[in-house]
Amino acid sequence: MSIEPYSEDQRDALQEITNIAMGQAGSSLAQLLDVFVVLSVPRVRIVEVDSVPESVEEMVEEADCVTVARQAFYNNLRGETLVIFDHRGCKDMADLMGHDGSLDENAEEELILDVSNILVGAVLNGLGEQIETDFGFTAPNIMARSVPVDTVLSKETLGWSHALFIEVNFSLEDRGFKCHLIMLMPEESIELMRQSLDKILESF
């Protein structure tokens, strides 16, 4: 199955609506941790599913030890979100929440699930508002815990041929903390998203 790439205008529109959604998610994270969150430009592209694990590896710099929370979202658009924390990120987050590095495994998992849920909820709401869709989404679960990033996903994990790969990064000022939010959507959602983007582009 072949998928037509997004046009430059479609890509630009998707990147900008993602940017707005990311801003809302970043603000929620800032509120939770009481710090300033540094945002960077989101990246959007269509990839063959086989190359998703590689793309994820490229994105994460401290790749030897990551923890990943996974959530699914659905409605007419569907897909998966992964929120990836490196080891340093988990520790920073625990410190900021007042745990002084003394967080046990369960409490740390709970914190990761909470943060994932907040980020994913805010991003989906932000996107949904702009493309006039309400997303449903599942509760997060820990997909991988303290493992090398190259073991997180295999080529079989998604079972699609192509994926829309949306990447958003959050870092905290003066700390090593980085967390990555990835949204992945399958073929039919790529096409539905294309229609939504065209609608936005036609409106001006």
Added chain:
Amino acid sequence: MSLPVLVVDDSGMSRKLTIRALPKEWDIEISQAANGFEALEAYHDGKAHVMFLDLTMPGMDGFEVLETLQREGLDCFVIVVSADVQPEAEIRAKELGAMAFIRKPINSEKVIEILSEYGIYEH
């Protein structure tokens, strides 16, 4: 003479939305820039008496543009237009000399309110 207005955003769509939100009867000469470097270049070419400035951009971001303008004592009326809705982002932008902060998505009422407040545009 028309007022030189510069719209800075890495997204073409976002620049269009900003331009569309400007008052129709405003006598201006609009230029565009896609990142901080282009913005400063346009400033030095005299194209930015008023600047609508995005914060999150590749290369040189909006905070760096503000820092540069402030450090070099440059005179430009900057209105930040950003998706970064952290209150701290607005505080920092204003500390760096931005006169106003508009949260994306931009709307023309907000633009007119700010321009009127500072007497840049009367309608």
